[in-house]
Amino acid sequence: MKRLLASTALLAALALPAAAQDADTYQPDPNATPGGSIIITYKDDVATLDPAIGYDWQNWSMIKSLFDGLMDYVPGTTDLRPGLAESFEVAEDGLTYTFTLREGVTFHNGREMTAEDVKYSLDRVTDPETQSPGAGFFAAVAGFDAQMAGEAEGLSGVEAVDPRTVRITLSRPDATFLHVMALNFSYVVPREAVEESGPDFGRNPVGTGAFRLADWTLGQRLVFEKNPDYWIEGVPYLDQITIEVGQEPTVALLRLQNGEVDIPGDGIPPAQFTQVMADPAQAERVVQGGQLHTGYVTMNVTQPPFDSLQVRQAVNMAINKDRIVQIINGRAVPANQPLPPSMPGYAEDYEGYPYDPEAARALIAEAGHADGFATELYVMNTDPNPRIAQAIQQDLAAVGIDASIQSLAQANVIEAGGAGIAPMIWSGGMAWIADFPDPANFYYPILGCGGAVEGGWNWSKYCNEELDAMAAEADAISDPARADERLGMWTEIYTRVMDDAPWAPVFNEERYTMRSPRMGGADALYVDPVSIPVNYDYVYVTE
Amino acid sequence: MALYLARRLLQSVLILLGVTLITFFLLYVLPADPVRQIAGRSATAQTVESIRQQLGLDQPFWVQYARYLRGLLHLDLGRSYLQRSEVSELIWARLPPTLLLMAAAIACEVVIGLVMGIWAALRRGTATDTALMLVSFAGVSAPQFVVGLLMLYVFGVWLRWLPIGGYGTAAHLVLPALTLGLLGAGWYSRMMRSSMVEVLRQDFVRTARAKGLTRARVVLRHALPNAILPIVAMIGIDIGIFMGGIVVVESVFGWPGIGQLAWQAIQRVDIPIIMGVTIVSAVGIILGNLLADIVAPLIDPRIKLR
Numbered sequence: 001m002k003r004l005l006a007s008t009a010l011l012a013a014l015a016l017p018a019a020a021q022d023a024d025t026y027q028p029d030p031n032a033t034p035g036g037s038i039i040i041t042y043k044d045d046v047a048t049l050d051p052a053i054g055y056d057w058q059n060w061s062m063i064k065s066l067f068d069g070l071m072d073y074v075p076g077t078t079d080l081r082p083g084l085a086e087s088f089e090v091a092e093d094g095l096t097y098t099f100t101l102r103e104g105v106t107f108h109n110g111r112e113m114t115a116e117d118v119k120y121s122l123d124r125v126t127d128p129e130t131q132s133p134g135a136g137f138f139a140a141v142a143g144f145d146a147q148m149a150g151e152a153e154g155l156s157g158v159e160a161v162d163p164r165t166v167r168i169t170l171s172r173p174d175a176t177f178l179h180v181m182a183l184n185f186s187y188v189v190p191r192e193a194v195e196e197s198g199p200d201f202g203r204n205p206v207g208t209g210a211f212r213l214a215d216w217t218l219g220q221r222l223v224f225e226k227n228p229d230y231w232i233e234g235v236p237y238l239d240q241i242t243i244e245v246g247q248e249p250t251v252a253l254l255r256l257q258n259g260e261v262d263i264p265g266d267g268i269p270p271a272q273f274t275q276v277m278a279d280p281a282q283a284e285r286v287v288q289g290g291q292l293h294t295g296y297v298t299m300n301v302t303q304p305p306f307d308s309l310q311v312r313q314a315v316n317m318a319i320n321k322d323r324i325v326q327i328i329n330g331r332a333v334p335a336n337q338p339l340p341p342s343m344p345g346y347a348e349d350y351e352g353y354p355y356d357p358e359a360a361r362a363l364i365a366e367a368g369h370a371d372g373f374a375t376e377l378y379v380m381n382t383d384p385n386p387r388i389a390q391a392i393q394q395d396l397a398a399v400g401i402d403a404s405i406q407s408l409a410q411a412n413v414i415e416a417g418g419a420g421i422a423p424m425i426w427s428g429g430m431a432w433i434a435d436f437p438d439p440a441n442f443y444y445p446i447l448g449c450g451g452a453v454e455g456g457w458n459w460s461k462y463c464n465e466e467l468d469a470m471a472a473e474a475d476a477i478s479d480p481a482r483a484d485e486r487l488g489m490w491t492e493i494y495t496r497v498m499d500d501a502p503w504a505p506v507f508n509e510e511r512y513t514m515r516s517p518r519m520g521g522a523d524a525l526y527v528d529p530v531s532i533p534v535n536y537d538y539v540y541v542t543e
Numbered sequence: 544m545a546l547y548l549a550r551r552l553l554q555s556v557l558i559l560l561g562v563t564l565i566t567f568f569l570l571y572v573l574p575a576d577p578v579r580q581i582a583g584r585s586a587t588a589q590t591v592e593s594i595r596q597q598l599g600l601d602q603p604f605w606v607q608y609a610r611y612l613r614g615l616l617h618l619d620l621g622r623s624y625l626q627r628s629e630v631s632e633l634i635w636a637r638l639p640p641t642l643l644l645m646a647a648a649i650a651c652e653v654v655i656g657l658v659m660g661i662w663a664a665l666r667r668g669t670a671t672d673t674a675l676m677l678v679s680f681a682g683v684s685a686p687q688f689v690v691g692l693l694m695l696y697v698f699g700v701w702l703r704w705l706p707i708g709g710y711g712t713a714a715h716l717v718l719p720a721l722t723l724g725l726l727g728a729g730w731y732s733r734m735m736r737s738s739m740v741e742v743l744r745q746d747f748v749r750t751a752r753a754k755g756l757t758r759a760r761v762v763l764r765h766a767l768p769n770a771i772l773p774i775v776a777m778i779g780i781d782i783g784i785f786m787g788g789i790v791v792v793e794s795v796f797g798w799p800g801i802g803q804l805a806w807q808a809i810q811r812v813d814i815p816i817i818m819g820v821t822i823v824s825a826v827g828i829i830l831g832n833l834l835a836d837i838v839a840p841l842i843d844p845r846i847k848l849r
Contacts (some may be wrong), residue, residue: 044807047626055583128593133583148589201625218636219799220710242707247797250692251708258707411575411812418579422757435585438557445584455576455591457584 037240048202067207076524094478094520134185289527292434345439372400417459462502641800651724660735682729779835
């Protein structure tokens with residue numbers, strides 16, 4: 001065994017070598033002042049604050065502020081750092097992780113957090129009764145299959161060695177395992193609080209996080225209160241956060257302009273975007289940042305005409321991505337591959353398919369459709385997706401493809417995609433946003449054979465067993481010294497996916513949000529790639 | 544009366560049963576799998592099947608429906624698929640704001656509608672009459688989300704008289720109640736006008752005037768009680784119309800009522816909430832109609848319940 005002290009530099013080297021420096025030099029904001037409170041608004045009700053269940057982008061970062069996991073990210077970045085674990089060791093074979101917990105971390109109910117709680121939490125999230133949407137992330141942990149089948153009393157691979165030591169054994173090496181330990185689904189919950197609240201734990205969350213839930217008035221507001229005993233000195237800065245729900249984004253923006261709201265949680269509504277950006281006073285308070293997101297058109301490779309490679313390549317060459325970016329007011333950058341640019345493993349020098357309708361027409365003729373063909377393009381029915389679909393429809397018409405648009409509710413599009421009855425789908429509104437910043441997260445469910453099943457999220461039904469094998473090989477490399485080699489393999493996997501062209505990548509969305517003049521903190525905290533949409537623990541107010 | 548009530552009650556139960564059956568069936572055949580929604584995009588086939596079994600969604604339609612009805616008999620509306628909370632609790636928390644908004648909206652539509660209607664009837668054939676009826680026409684035709692946003696902009700942002708959406712004080716109530724009430728006010732003013740015009744032609748009105756009563760006294764004491772009858776009958780039926788408007792108005796103004804809950808649930812295909820809100824609304828509509836039928840003979844002795 002080699003000892004890995006959890007210095008952030010080493011950790012970052014292990015996970016993402018390119019970003020190691022940022023992690024090393026992260027310092028608390030010198031201008032940050034403690035105290036004050038803010039108001040943030042959302043359109044939708046907060047669904048649940050149970051870390052084993054909450055899986056929408058709205059409750060994602062709220063849960064991050066109420067709970068902690070063994071691993072965490074440097075605020076505003078995609079760099080791993082230790083969380084509740086103060087250090088860990090990885091065995092030579094990459095199969096055993098031994099985490100040493102921090103001393104003196106207490107839950108909001110005052111009890112000290114121990115290794116038993118970590119074990120309980122991981123057993124709970126993989127218990128079929130919990131119905132966690134995140135259970136699948138723990139598939140590499142030994143005993144996962146027996147646990148999911150309901151045949152075991154917990155994960156045999158997770159062991160509380162002593163109150164401060166947790167040993168986790170994997171059944172196969174998993175290079176993404178530390179990221180999984182930083183996911184909300186592995187956050188630590190106290191057994192007594194879960195048992196007391198039963199299925200309502202999501203309404204009465206008790207964690208170790210920087211904030212605790214002080215009040216929840218159903219359908220109206222949630223109040224988060226500073227946890228004075230938080231284990232990171234000086235964090236959080238804010239005393240209180242009021243989350244008002246049920247507020248239309250348009251109305252939230254009006255209230256922000258009126259000084260009543262500090263952050264519109266749903267961002268700037270598309271219809272108001274130009275108006276906001278045209279006003280220098282407002283544009284100054286807009287924060288822009290990349291997202292781990294790609295918008296794409298899937299083509300069902302199991303059905304004609306998209307079983308033809310030439311046709312799929314032609315679609316890639318027919319879509320005018322620059323124009324589509326214009327349609328959404330430039331709130332995105334054109335994409336040429338599945339991975340977004342801010343994701344490690346992104347192929348900088350890959351050129352992708354050029355926009356070339358002439359060549360596309362030729363390819364379609366070559367595939368035996370000289371007179372074109374008719375097909376269907378499924379799209380989610382909320383703005384701006386139907387408009388984007390219309391632009392794609394026009395581009396396709398120009399090369400002889402007559403695509404009729406099926407504009408449906410989100411759940412219906414997902415169903416059609418899963419069932420494999422949709423020839424083409426524009427992914428907007430349902431697109432993949434990474435769970436954690438690792439290239440593997442963009443592959444298995446949406447491009448791998450495992451997702452290409454009835455009801456799966458691989459809507460192209462694309463299954464390349466060679467690439468699946470290569471992916472498994474890459475993810476078995478958990479030795480930090482070979483991290484670059486692993487990323488190289490992933491780059492190659494995605495390049496080869498593009499050779500087969502099951503998708504036409506269209507753009508990578510940029511996030512635009514706003515903050516009130518009194519709010520402080522680095523811009524990166526407001527477009528945090530991990531704590532979406534805002535990192536509550538590190539922002540502050542200046543008055 | 545007792546027999547009448549018993550019959551109406553039986554009818555109501557049958558109507559409710561029909562509503563649950565139709566809604567349940569429509570949600571059942573919806574091409575969207577709730578289990579997939581719960582299980583999320585990273586779930587294995589095994590997880591999906593296990594959740595399906597736990598929720599009983601692998602059972603045939605009639606078994607599922609029978610189970611739902613059994614829960615309903617115990618006032619158990621089930622748990623939300625996505626929020627995982629008791630549906631009854633979610634609805635219960637949101638019912639008071641909706642009832643408050645409805646009461647205020649009814650007050651708005653009655654007051655505005657009656658005043659406009661009476662005024663127009665008294666000025667029949669003049670420019671005032673035409674102008675008032677034009678306004679009422681606009682009220683009936685304008686989409687509520689447009690009216691709502693316009694009012695927010697004018698009174699909230701521009702004049703700063705009232706808060707920009709939200710819930711809590713009487714000031715918060717004004718704009719949503721007005722928005723919701725304007726539609727009804729449009730209808731009421733037209734009904735009130737024609738009803739009033741009719742009554743003003745009657746002999747007893749002429750008699751009253753001939754007795755030397757003031758014009759105001761004639762209109763308010765003699766003509767109004769007679770002209771108002773059709774309006775009272777309308778209010779009960781209005782509750783049903785409100786249900787539609789409430790979804791829009793509550794969303795625009797951030798009003799934490801069941802309309803907003805329904806809208807969110809529909810977008811996320813959260814079937815237990817959709818069912819719950821539908822049933823509660825159906826009960827509200829049935830009660831409203833029943834109330835209107837019971838109150839009508841109390842006001843007008845010519846109407847008899849049979």
